Amino acid sequence: MTGPGEGAPSAPGLRxxxxxxxxxxxxxxAAAALAVxxxxxxQAPEAVGAVVGVVPAVAGDPLRTVFSVASxxxxxxxxxxLLTVAVDAARHxxxxxxxxxxxxxxxxxTGAAAERLGDAVGGALAVVLTGPRDDAALVPVVAAVAFLVGADLQRRRRWGQPARWAVLGALVSAVALGNLTVAGAFAGVLLGAVAGLTVRVAAGVPPARPADDVVRAELARAGVHVGALRVAEQTAGFLRFTAADATGDVTITVVDPDGRGVPFVRRAGRALRFRTSVVGRPSLTQRGGLERQASSAALAAAAGVAVPRVLALLSVGPALVLAERPLTGTPLPAAGECAEQGLAAAFAALRRLHDVGLAHGSLAPDCVVVLSDGEAGFRDLRSAQPAAGDLQRDLDAVALLVGGATVVGAGPAASALRAEYTAGSAAPRLTxxxxxxALPPAVRRSVRGAEVLADLRKELAQPDGTTVAAPRLERFSVRAILTVAASTVAALLLASQLSQVSIVESLRRAEVPWLLAAVGGSAVTYVGAALVLVAFVPTALSLGRTTQVQLATAWLTLVTPPTVGHVGLNIRYLQRAGLTVTGAAASVAVSQLxxxxxxxxxxxxxxxxxxxSTSRLSLVPSSDVLLVVLGAVVVVGLLIAVAPVRRMLGRRLEPLVRQSLPQLLAAVSEPCRLLTALGGILLQNAGYVLALDASLRAFDVSVALPxxxxxxxxxxxxGSVAPTPGGLGAVEAALIGGLTATGVPVSAALAVVLAFRTATFWLPAPVGWLxxxxxQRRHLV
Structure with a gap:
C-alpha cells in the first residue's frame, strides 16, 4: 500500500x-544553536551554571516518588x-x-561521543553534554529524537503531537530527577535533531507532489479530462503544467509542502519590508496562495473581468492542484497598433476589478491580454489580494500606467488612465x-535607466501645481537598516568595554538622594514641554492636562522613533481640543521648530x-565643550555635503517652515506667549541637565556645568535623528562618548548613563502608559 506521492508511477526524471x-x-x-x-x-561557564541552577533536582519524598512514577x-x-511510528512506517x-x-x-x-567529550573536557561542558553521571539520560534522549526526526512525521501528522508530548514528559521527568540538566535537555534535543535532519538532507525524501497519472486521474474525477502533462514552470514546491482537453488548453498548477521554506522566506521578507497597507496580508504558504488565487479568479469573473477560469481545485494527498482555462488573446507588448486601445481597455477592466475590492498585485505588461473583441483581461493572479485597501489599488494603477508607458509611451498611457480609470483627471496621489x-519587480527592471517616470510625472502634473507627499511604503528604509547595523557594531564594542568594568560595583556606591534628584529633574521636563505647546496654541489649554499628554508620550517613545509618537499624540490632543488638523499640525510644528x-x-x-573664568578674563570656550560641539558640527556638515541628504532635508524642512512660519510670527508679536514658550524650553532642558548632573553627582563624578x-x-x-524608539542606543552611545571625551572614566560613565536613562526614559514609561x-478613557486623545 502506498500513499499519494510515494511509490506511484510517474514521468521519467520528475520523481x-x-x-x-x-x-x-x-x-x-539546530547546528548553530548547538554550537552556541x-x-x-x-566561554561563560558561570552563565551555564546559573541556568542549570534555575531548576534544581527534586531531592526528598514524596515529590521524588511522584516524578519517578511520571518518568x-x-x-x-x-x-x-516509537514502536507505533516504526510499524506505521513499515506498512506505508x-x-x-x-x-x-x-x-x-x-x-x-552522537550521544555517546558527546558524553565522552564532556567527560574529557569537564567543567561546564560536562554539565551541558553529560549532566549527572549516575543514570544519565542524554543518549536515550538523543536516540529517540533522532528516530522521530528521521521518520519524517510531516507526512504522518497524526503521530507528531503524541511524539512531542511523550518527549517533553520524558525530558521534564529526567530534569526533575537529576538525570539531566536543563542545558543537557536542550543539548539532547538539538543533537537528536541534527542527527535526524542530517539523514533526511543526505538521503533526500520522496516528493510530496503526486505523480502525473495521479493528477490526471483526480482531474478526471472532477470532470476535467486532459492528455499528457508538459512542464511549463518549476520551482521549489511549485510546478505548472500545460495540457489540453476536448475544449482547449488547460493550465495545471501543483504545490506541495516540500518547498514551503523558500516562499515563506520570500513572502515573509516582503511583508517585513513593506507596510501592511502595501502588501495586505499575504499568505505565507504556497497552498494558501493557490487557494487565494482561485478565490480571486472567481471574484474577478463576478466583476465581469476576463481572467483564467478555474476548472477545479483539488487536494491530492498533501499537495493542492489547481486547473484553469487560460485566456486566449495577445499580450499587450505584442499588440502592435492595437496596444493603445488595449491599454485603455485594461484600465477599464482594472477599474471594475478595483470596484469589487480586488487588487492584482503584480501588473506587468505581460499580464495584460488583449482579447479578440477589443476587451482586455489579466492573467497570473498569484499575487492577487481580495479586500484590498486604497493604497494597494493605487499601486495597481501605477504599475499598469508605468508598464503601459513602456509599450505605448507616457502620453497615451496617461490619457488612457484619465479616460478609463480616474474619470477625466489623474489623482495627485498616483503621481x-x-x-x-512602488513598482512590481518586472516593471521596475524595465524602466531602470529610462526617463519613463519623469515623463509620466510631467504628463500627470496638475494645472495648479498641486502635489501630494509620497506615502510611506517600506517599514524599514535603507537608513534604518544601516543604523541598526551600526548600532549592532557599537553594541559589540560596548560589550567588550563592559567586560572590563564593574557596573554593579559602581551602582552599589551610588548616592540615593542624588538619584531621586535625577527623577525630579525628569519630571520637570514634562511641565516644560507642556508650557511650550500651550504657548503656541491659539486656544486656551489646561496646563495640567497638557502635562499629562506630554507624560503619555514617554510610553509612546518605547514603540515609535523619537518625535514621531510625540508629534502624533500632540496633534490628536489638539484636535480633541477643537483645532483643525491643519491648525494642530501647525501648532506642534511651531513648538518643535x-x-x-x-x-x-x-x-x-x-x-x-x-x-x-573668575580668575582670568577670557572669552575662549572650554576645550571640552568645544570638542563636543565641533564634533557635532563636523558630522552635520558632512551629512549636508551629501547631495541626497541635502535634498531630503530640503523636502522635509520646507513644508515645515512654510506651515509654521505664520504662527511663529504671531507668537513673536505677543511677548507673553513668547516668554512662556522660552521659559518652557529652558525648563525642559534644565530638567534634563539637572537629571544628568544629579546622575553624575550620585557616583561622585565632578564635571563642569557647561x-x-x-x-x-x-x-x-x-537621539532625535536616530530611527530607534526613544533614540535607544544612539543617546547612550553619545552620552558615553561625550563623558569619556571630557575625562570621565568608562566605568563611571556607563553607570551614570544607566542611571540617567533610567530616570528619564525607563521610569516615566509605565507612568506614561497610565x-x-x-x-483615552476621557476621550482627550
Missing part, C-alpha cells in the same frame, strides 16, 4: 528524491510512540523507516506613487560661556 529547503534550514539552525550552547559552556509512564509512552513508508533507523544509529553514536519601490532653534542657541552660548549642558544637548540631538489610558 527523484528531493531535499526540502526547510530541512536544510532546520539542520543549519557549547560555546557558552566554554516511568513517560518512558513507556515514548517507547509506545518503508524508506522513512530506513531513514529513521539510520538516524537512530547516528543518534546513539506621488511614481517611484521605483522653536525648541530646536532655542536648543541650538543654548548650545552655542554654553560653548562660549564655558570659557569665562560641559554637562553641552554633552546633554549633543546627545539629545543625536496617563495615556486615562486620557
Amino acid at each position: 527523484q528524491r528531493v531535499r526540502r529547503p526547510n530541512d536544510v534550514a532546520g539542520l543549519a539552525t 550552547l557549547v560555546l557558552a559552556a566554554v 516511568a509512564v513517560a518512558s513507556l509512552a515514548l517507547l509506545g510512540v 513508508r518503508r524508506t522513512a523507516l530506513l531513514h529513521a533507523l539510520v538516524a537512530l544509529v547516528l543518534g546513539l553514536v 506621488a506613487l511614481l517611484q521605483p519601490v 522653536a525648541t530646536v532653534a532655542v536648543t541650538v542657541a543654548i548650545l552655542l552660548v554654553v560653548a562660549w560661556a564655558s570659557g569665562v 560641559t554637562v549642558i553641552g554633552v546633554y544637548l549633543v546627545a539629545s540631538t543625536v 496617563a495615556f489610558v486615562r486620557l
